[in-house]
Amino acid sequence: MSTESIKVTINNKNFQVPKGARLIDVCREKGFDIPSFCYYADLALQASCRMCLVRIEKMPKLQTSCTIICTDGMVVTTQSEEVEKAQRGMMEFLLANHPLDCPVCDRGGECELQEMAYDWGNLEERFIEQKNYRPEKFLSPMVANDPQRCILCKRCTRVCDEWMGEDAIEAGGRGANTVIGTYGGWLDCSQCGNCIEVCPTGTLLDATYRHQARPWELAQTISTCSFCSDGCQMSLGTRSGDLVRIVARDRYVNGLNGEFLCIKGRFGHPFVNHQDRIRTPLIRYKKGGKLIPATWDEAIRHVAQKLDAVAEANGNNSLAIVGSPRLTNEALYTLYKFATELVGTENYTTTDAFSLKPFFDNLGGPLATHHDIRHAGTLLLLGGEPEELQPLTGKQIRQAVRNGGAKLIVINEVPIRLTEQASQFIHISPGTLDAAALALRSSANDQSVSRKMDVEGKDLETLRQTIRDTKGDLVIMFGGELGAEAQAAIAQLPYSLGAEGRRVLLHPLPIYNNSVGAHDMGMMNGQMNAEQILDAAGDAVRALYVVGSFRGAELRGREESLSRLDFLVVQELFETATTAFADVVLPAASFAEVDGTFTNNDGLVQRVRQSIPPVHSAKPDWIITAQLAHELGVDFGFEMSSSAVFRQIGERIPAYNGLRYPALKDESSPVQVNHALAGETDLTTVERRLAEIVDALPDAGQKHTETPKVGHELFKIGTLTGKVAQFHLLAEGNPRPADVNISPLYQITIDDRLRVDAAASGD
Amino acid sequence: MFIGAIGCEPLQLRRVHLENSKTLDVYRRNGGYEALQKVLTSMSPDDVINEVKKSALRGRGGAGFPTGMKWSFVPKDSPKPKYVVCNADESEPGTFKDRYLMERDPHLLIEGMLIAAYALGAKTNYIYTRGEYHYLIDIMDVALDEARTAGLLGQNILKSQFSSEIYTHTGAGAYICGEETALLSSLEGMRGHPRMKPPFPAVSGLYACPTVVNNVETLTAVPDIIRMGGEAYQKLGTEKSGGTKLWSVSGHVNRPGVYELPMGYDDMEKFIMEDCQGISNGKKLKAVIPGGSSVYIMRADDIIGKDVRMDYEGLVAGGSSVGSGGFIVMDETVDIFESTRNLTEFYKHESCGWCTPCREGTDWLVKVFRRIAAGKGLPGDAKLMLDLCDNIEGKSFCPLGDAAAWPIQSAIKRFPEDFRKHLVQTGSEVT
Amino acid sequence: MSSQLTQIQPLSQPVDIPEPPATFSSKVEAEIDWHFAKYPVARSAILPLMFIVQRERGYLDPPGVAYLAKRLALRITDIWEVATFYSMLQTEPVGKYHIQICKTLSCKIMGEPRITEHVCRKLGIKPGETTADGRFTVSLVECLGSCGTAPMFQIGFDYHESLTPKKVDQLLDSLP
Numbered sequence A: 001m002s003t004e005s006i007k008v009t010i011n012n013k014n015f016q017v018p019k020g021a022r023l024i025d026v027c028r029e030k031g032f033d034i035p036s037f038c039y040y041a042d043l044a045l046q047a048s049c050r051m052c053l054v055r056i057e058k059m060p061k062l063q064t065s066c067t068i069i070c071t072d073g074m075v076v077t078t079q080s081e082e083v084e085k086a087q088r089g090m091m092e093f094l095l096a097n098h099p100l101d102c103p104v105c106d107r108g109g110e111c112e113l114q115e116m117a118y119d120w121g122n123l124e125e126r127f128i129e130q131k132n133y134r135p136e137k138f139l140s141p142m143v144a145n146d147p148q149r150c151i152l153c154k155r156c157t158r159v160c161d162e163w164m165g166e167d168a169i170e171a172g173g174r175g176a177n178t179v180i181g182t183y184g185g186w187l188d189c190s191q192c193g194n195c196i197e198v199c200p201t202g203t204l205l206d207a208t209y210r211h212q213a214r215p216w217e218l219a220q221t222i223s224t225c226s227f228c229s230d231g232c233q234m235s236l237g238t239r240s241g242d243l244v245r246i247v248a249r250d251r252y253v254n255g256l257n258g259e260f261l262c263i264k265g266r267f268g269h270p271f272v273n274h275q276d277r278i279r280t281p282l283i284r285y286k287k288g289g290k291l292i293p294a295t296w297d298e299a300i301r302h303v304a305q306k307l308d309a310v311a312e313a314n315g316n317n318s319l320a321i322v323g324s325p326r327l328t329n330e331a332l333y334t335l336y337k338f339a340t341e342l343v344g345t346e347n348y349t350t351t352d353a354f355s356l357k358p359f360f361d362n363l364g365g366p367l368a369t370h371h372d373i374r375h376a377g378t379l380l381l382l383g384g385e386p387e388e389l390q391p392l393t394g395k396q397i398r399q400a401v402r403n404g405g406a407k408l409i410v411i412n413e414v415p416i417r418l419t420e421q422a423s424q425f426i427h428i429s430p431g432t433l434d435a436a437a438l439a440l441r442s443s444a445n446d447q448s449v450s451r452k453m454d455v456e457g458k459d460l461e462t463l464r465q466t467i468r469d470t471k472g473d474l475v476i477m478f479g480g481e482l483g484a485e486a487q488a489a490i491a492q493l494p495y496s497l498g499a500e501g502r503r504v505l506l507h508p509l510p511i512y513n514n515s516v517g518a519h520d521m522g523m524m525n526g527q528m529n530a531e532q533i534l535d536a537a538g539d540a541v542r543a544l545y546v547v548g549s550f551r552g553a554e555l556r557g558r559e560e561s562l563s564r565l566d567f568l569v570v571q572e573l574f575e576t577a578t579t580a581f582a583d584v585v586l587p588a589a590s591f592a593e594v595d596g597t598f599t600n601n602d603g604l605v606q607r608v609r610q611s612i613p614p615v616h617s618a619k620p621d622w623i624i625t626a627q628l629a630h631e632l633g634v635d636f637g638f639e640m641s642s643s644a645v646f647r648q649i650g651e652r653i654p655a656y657n658g659l660r661y662p663a664l665k666d667e668s669s670p671v672q673v674n675h676a677l678a679g680e681t682d683l684t685t686v687e688r689r690l691a692e693i694v695d696a697l698p699d700a701g702q703k704h705t706e707t708p709k710v711g712h713e714l715f716k717i718g719t720l721t722g723k724v725a726q727f728h729l730l731a732e733g734n735p736r737p738a739d740v741n742i743s744p745l746y747q748i749t750i751d752d753r754l755r756v757d758a759a760a761s762g763d
Numbered sequence B: 001m002f003i004g005a006i007g008c009e010p011l012q013l014r015r016v017h018l019e020n021s022k023t024l025d026v027y028r029r030n031g032g033y034e035a036l037q038k039v040l041t042s043m044s045p046d047d048v049i050n051e052v053k054k055s056a057l058r059g060r061g062g063a064g065f066p067t068g069m070k071w072s073f074v075p076k077d078s079p080k081p082k083y084v085v086c087n088a089d090e091s092e093p094g095t096f097k098d099r100y101l102m103e104r105d106p107h108l109l110i111e112g113m114l115i116a117a118y119a120l121g122a123k124t125n126y127i128y129t130r131g132e133y134h135y136l137i138d139i140m141d142v143a144l145d146e147a148r149t150a151g152l153l154g155q156n157i158l159k160s161q162f163s164s165e166i167y168t169h170t171g172a173g174a175y176i177c178g179e180e181t182a183l184l185s186s187l188e189g190m191r192g193h194p195r196m197k198p199p200f201p202a203v204s205g206l207y208a209c210p211t212v213v214n215n216v217e218t219l220t221a222v223p224d225i226i227r228m229g230g231e232a233y234q235k236l237g238t239e240k241s242g243g244t245k246l247w248s249v250s251g252h253v254n255r256p257g258v259y260e261l262p263m264g265y266d267d268m269e270k271f272i273m274e275d276c277q278g279i280s281n282g283k284k285l286k287a288v289i290p291g292g293s294s295v296y297i298m299r300a301d302d303i304i305g306k307d308v309r310m311d312y313e314g315l316v317a318g319g320s321s322v323g324s325g326g327f328i329v330m331d332e333t334v335d336i337f338e339s340t341r342n343l344t345e346f347y348k349h350e351s352c353g354w355c356t357p358c359r360e361g362t363d364w365l366v367k368v369f370r371r372i373a374a375g376k377g378l379p380g381d382a383k384l385m386l387d388l389c390d391n392i393e394g395k396s397f398c399p400l401g402d403a404a405a406w407p408i409q410s411a412i413k414r415f416p417e418d419f420r421k422h423l424v425q426t427g428s429e430v431t
Numbered sequence C: 001m002s003s004q005l006t007q008i009q010p011l012s013q014p015v016d017i018p019e020p021p022a023t024f025s026s027k028v029e030a031e032i033d034w035h036f037a038k039y040p041v042a043r044s045a046i047l048p049l050m051f052i053v054q055r056e057r058g059y060l061d062p063p064g065v066a067y068l069a070k071r072l073a074l075r076i077t078d079i080w081e082v083a084t085f086y087s088m089l090q091t092e093p094v095g096k097y098h099i100q101i102c103k104t105l106s107c108k109i110m111g112e113p114r115i116t117e118h119v120c121r122k123l124g125i126k127p128g129e130t131t132a133d134g135r136f137t138v139s140l141v142e143c144l145g146s147c148g149t150a151p152m153f154q155i156g157f158d159y160h161e162s163l164t165p166k167k168v169d170q171l172l173d174s175l176p
């Protein structure tokens, strides 16, 4: 939009508005209420609901203000008998076949149609005919559908197409028989539930929340998602200690993600109140024995004694500390403090194998926010699979290309779904992504690079040409497959690729919600990574303090070493493969039960807010760590207040300098932490090393030619998602039940577990 | 059924009665492809457009938009490919003229399209035929093959530098696909929903490229315009509506058929009573829908002795419009309440469902009609229907909504007695 | 809410999309290729292809739909949204002879009701139904562009115009 301003007259008042502004937005901004349903910012225009009609002088008919771009001297009337009759007429049409069953509708109380009907509905109901009837049904384990309430605004089909690139839900039929649905009535997609979120009526509903509560009974708490590194803002709907549902509706929360969430963010929460949560501290008094419930005092005393004894006997480094990249900054910082200040061990890390340390140590430019991605000129995606692992980033990339005309270059060993949007897809041999970093630095190594990647030399030239031609921002994104040297080389690209009118922004794609925070809090500065610690367990490492659990990838095959430890203490929500070897298990509180912050892949530090009291006797991780410290004779001075922890983070961690919770209050204007730039560093050794690595790669391996299935990562059963019955159905391939009118949870039983869980989750 | 011209020499219907009229051979022996030859050898694209402008040819699809003007909207400097699309969707109730033109004189359409393609620089062109006219697609495909073999279609047409292809395309049963933007959606393989205008097809049409959509009858008029000159063609009709027009006559007349009349033919009464040989079975004329189902219905009183001239202006003065020229004649036995209900059912069935007023409005109106027909009319039903029509008219996304409202509005206004008859038992007042 | 509810659209029961999709003879495949060649964008061929699948398989059955999705490189839902928009595309089986009687105004006033009644009585079914032997389906459809030769119906793609009960008898009796 240009900065030039033009004159528009609305209801006899004159306004200066930016050239290119949309009339409906202008009217609303100037305080004139315009009803609408189909208009939704940043989606393709539809102009089908006809609610937004206004009178514009010199135009023959009433015009839909959602489609009109203001022109200089435009004279508009939004309030007149004629306009009001038209708007009320449309409302009447929309309600004609609507069942008017708000009292039994899950959307009642937070329904746009209902609210609009209060303002624009007629007092008299003139429609006395038979209503078209369509039965309620399920579209998937996640999506319940009452087609009769539909007003065909098609927001759902547009978000499915434009945001998700899935096109799984569509309008079928014609005229008054038009219905939103799918072939065969079953929804085969990533189950993000965004169609539910944007639906302005009670047509598409959260099947996991069906008939559970009325919206007004729920307390809404704004918080940050605890699954991936995108850091979506969400509203936690809770009632008497239960987390009932999660939404991103803009009436409750306005974060970087708008109303977008993915399946995990929206539906992955039932673990919070799950019956399998660890209820009390547990102590295994002798190896091979049982875990026996204990009091907190007992447990903390027991742990402190044991840790002290091991450190005493074998030295500080024999005590290793491992945190999860899912923890809050507060928990990670406290743990870091515990490791470095109290224990004085060099062996501390997170459970994640991927460390962003080489990247941040060489950082040459700012991190791209999701807003930057949406408005970029060129997007370069190295490895990764954002559509499954960082779905919001995936959506922003898709929209940047589809709605913003950005160019996308994908370099990947797998033809991921986003290649559909790509202007160039460089399909490389497996395991050769590091070579791409080399190609981006210069053409010097093109020969070996193209040979190893098994691509044409001209592909690399096209890639560099697109970058040279970029106007606006160049955003470079990379996934976790990138090696340390390659990360360093990428981090320095802003110095070599930046130009007049072209910013180069970086966007790492780590897997976990607080991978970036874990780095920032110092947890990646230790001497060993998780794998090495496991390998040393029972030898150099005699005791382990784990907050969270090891990942299968590292633990598998190394369980033996855990059993050889002198002492293992684990803080967890659930019993896991790691707690199976623990001498003490301490029940930790989930993200829904704690205050704190996460730092996302934009470098935005965002609030996590307590929405319910800790379940059973769980405690926030940082409090447990602080109590252990206290028992060991050191008072961290946090006074049971997470804001005190964060204040100390603001004092001690330069990137967070001066930050306090009040500065993070408004989720609609998130704060980016100030990661220090490394300046232009001499990369000769790094590049030489990288060239050696590339040379050492095997020549042209067999390429992966199959595009991975939607949900192959999203539906994976993990400790948390495994607690959601519906995820088991999806993991089993989302089988279609015989009767779509009855919840699939009652009809399809994958194993006995599912049935138990289904009952427990209350559906 | 009668097919022929009245009040003028047959122009577009010149060849329809010849034996084997659909063959290239007969077509060429009767002046076929001479206009194309003339265009390719002696006229620039702009000359062609100017000639069409001079002819005062107005689109025969229903909207009556001046064809020359439409062609001149196509941006000449656009680097994108351009398309000419022939609208052979002919689904307006009461209209069946395009069908006979294509059935009996397919080469006339091919020639007209090629001239249009030349004028607009189109290399690829499509004939969008309604799916029900499957047999016409076969006829057109045969004719296209003949033309291709004879060097009249494809590369270097008539050995000139001009190359252009024409393909047939089939609809699949949707009236809305006659609306030009819905037609383009359908041709792109989508649901046949209309698109937002602007941008108009001339700027961004098929595959977002400049596109001209013209009715069959419009395009088949072009060769004659070139042959005889725009001015001479215009003179056949009136100043603002040039040439001749095909009227599809159906209903209660003794001789239904496709009639070619000069624009401005005087007058409608004579046309019905003499040319169409009067009302069948000796009944009295009650009503006429002169331009396809979407126009205002006329009472016999507004025709008999009223000297209604048959062209765009004349019919507006007479209280209706030319539309697609689907001329439906109804005798005194027809209940206008029932006939209007019939058309409303049509519009409900054919509403594409995109926009609220048309989708919900037609559904509601049909329900009111059915309720009244079932003897459950209420006082105020007529008023309700008029108000619903008012809430549809001018507010729908495309003109189908208007087209659904107009028959009802005019019928209630002009035939209140027929509505009253259904409402009296409950004491309803018809406004 | 006092008004009664009427079901206007039966719920489509879940359909399984079979693997593998339908296959066609090389002659039919060539016909399909010919249609693809007409358009710069493959999706444009969707309606012609649907008619071919319908002709070959009776209606757009699940294997046929799977074939279309694969051949057009579209999602199954894209096939569904298009197929359900157009009234000539059948997503349920129809009889061998699909009698489509025009019921719009000109035909209506020129004797459609008489023809419909006659056809239905002769076949023993109501509009919208198929005879038990699967030979005939009767539908009432909107204007077919034969108003000058009303009343009329279409059997499959064939027009039969200026109908009288006698003509109907002759016609139906002569069908193989």
Ligand SMILES: Cc1cc2nc3c(=O)[nH]c(=O)nc-3n(C[C@H](O)[C@H](O)[C@H](O)COP(=O)(O)O)c2cc1C
Pocket: B058, B059, B060, B061, B062, B063, B064, B065, B067, B087, B088, B089, B090, B091, B092, B175, B176, B177, B178, B179, B180, B181, B213, B214, B215, B216, B218, B219, B398, B399, B400, B403
């Ligand atoms: C609902 C609707 C249906 C239409 N159906 C047809 C049709 O069947 N045939 C046709 O030629 N034009 C039809 N039109 C008009 C077209 O939109 C368009 O104006 C016409 O094809 C332009 O060609 P012309 O300028 O040669 O008339 C229809 C318009 C509307 C709004």
Ligand code: SF4
Pocket: B176, B194, B350, B351, B352, B353, B354, B355, B356, B358, B359, B396, B397, B398, B399, B400, B401, B402
């Ligand atoms: S008026 Fe609206 S619903 Fe009706 S056909 Fe046009 S766009 Fe479709």
Ligand code: FES
Pocket: A035, A036, A037, A038, A039, A046, A047, A048, A049, A050, A051, A052, A053, A064, A065, A066, A067
């Ligand atoms: S908001 Fe403008 S038509 Fe729906």
